[in-house]
Amino acid sequence: MTEPRIDYEAVFRALPGMVALLTPDLVYADANEDFLRLAGRSREELLGRYIFDVFPENPHDPAAAGRAETQASMIRVVETGERDTMALLRYDIQDPSRNGRWREHYWSPVNAPVLDPDGHVRLIAHRVEEVTQLIRARGGPGGDPSSSALEAELYTRARELQEINDRLRQAHAREREIALALQAAMLPAPTPAGLHGAAVRYQPAVGALNVCGDWYDLVDLPGGNLAITVGDVVGHGLAAAGVMGQLRSALSAACRVAEGPARALEVLGLYARSVEGAESTTVVTAFVDRDRHTVSYSCAGHPPPALLHPDGTVTFLDQATDPPLAARPAHVPRPQAHVGFTEGATLVLYTDGLIERRTEDIDTGLARLADSLARHRDSAPEDLADLLLEELLPPSGTTDDTALVVVRL
Structure with missing residues (x-):
């Protein structure tokens, strides 16, 4: 049995209720039939035009605030990538057949993001319910003598809802600010470690609450050697940042006494079983052993480090990969592998925000990383770190944090 081919454009046009699609610049890209009919505008009058050119605010209403509230809601959607539900809104519409005449209207709007494969807001889905008749039926304008009192009550309730939404957004923004400060305090300063020139970067995710648990660490070992770690805690916000701090500290200590990276991860895995939120x-x-010119490594479910050789070839260190922390029901030893390097090679560790994209195979992201490394193989670590972020991350950011360590060997 073959699956039926769905004409999504026809489905959109036939959707019940008013739905329009706008670009992040608030220009109409499309609208369904109910939107055109109830708004009293043709498709030609809408498409390609700025929303407030099509629907200007009533100049005869000094208390009108519909434009400012609608614009603010849509901008929040673009900046955060999250749905925004507005309070009840009065927004009068000019009668297209009678210039200068305005019809009183009440709306209940919801604005939602339509994301592209990289997690960017490509369109805004603007759904509105026209509730003017409902208000009038309950005694609103044009109804019984108590209409003014009812209208005032509706506006009071709408303003209260809007104030609640504003306070919630402020609380979310504050949580993000605290989490970022916590991460900054826990991560080591971006300075060269020991005898190695190293560059580190931490790029937060876009969105009000997209603060994650990514971390990096560089630990000086005896003999001028170096331990490098990069990790990613599942989840967002203060909870993830708190777990990150505990795991980073534990692994930093383990690296200083363990015989190798596998043993350090085994110790961390045992500790993770006692930390709520550390699973997966x-x-x-x-x-890095400078005397032997070798890199020993072990990976717990993480993207493989990249070793950039002086000739521009790239080796991904994927021969010692195991499941994430606390993913197995019982503790088992971790694998460990070794690879040699020549003077002038560059080791790059990173989190998945650098390479992974929605609907895209991870091999595509790894190939993109290898290509960028090869083209910039002569760049110093600081310059290379900046170039990788510039080339591999979308200009508007991603929905996941990115931690990056670049070390010249």
Whole structure:
């Protein structure tokens, strides 16, 4: 039995209720039939035009605030990538057949993001319910003598809802600010470690609450050697940042006494079983031995480090990969592998925000990373770190944090 081919454009046009699609610049891209009919506008009058050119605010109403509230809601959707439900809104519409005459209207709007494969807001889905008749039926304008009192009551309730929404947004923004400050305090300063020139970067995700548990660490070992770790806690916000701090500290201590990266991850895995929220954390640890010119590494469900050779070839260190922390029902030893390097090679550790994109195979992201590394193989670590973020991350950011460590060997 073959699956039926669905004409999504026809489905959109036939949707019950008013729905329009706008670009992030608030220009109409499309509208369904109910939107055109109830708004009293043709498709030609809408498409390609700025929303407030098509529907200007009533100049005869000094208390009108519909434009400012609608614009603010849509901008929030573009900036956060999250749905925004507006309070009851009065927004009068000019009668297209009688210039200068305005019809009183009440709306209940919802604005939702339509994301592209990279997680960017490509369109705004603007759904509105026209509730003018409902208000009038309950005694609103044009109804019984108590209409003014009812209208005032409706506006009071709408303003109260809007104030609640504003307070929630402020609380979310404050949570993000605290989480970022917590992460900054827990992560080591971006300065060269020991005898190695190293560059580190931390790029937060876009959105009000997209603060994650990514971390990096560089630990000086005896003999001028170096341990490098990068990890990613599942989840967002203060809880993830708190778990990140505990795991980073534990792994930093383990690296200083463990025989190698696998043993360090085994210790961390045992500790993670006692930390709520640490399950399924991914992490990779690499030990650099300068005398032997080798990198020993072990990976717990994390994207593989990249070793950039002086000739521009790239080797992904994927021969010691195991499940994330606390993913198995019982503890088992972690695998460990070794790879040699020549003077001038570059080791790159990162979290998945650098390479992973929705609807895209991870091999595509790894190939993109390898290509960028090869083209910039002569760049110093600081310059290379900036170039990788510039080329691999979308200009408007991603929905996941990105931690990056670049070390010249």
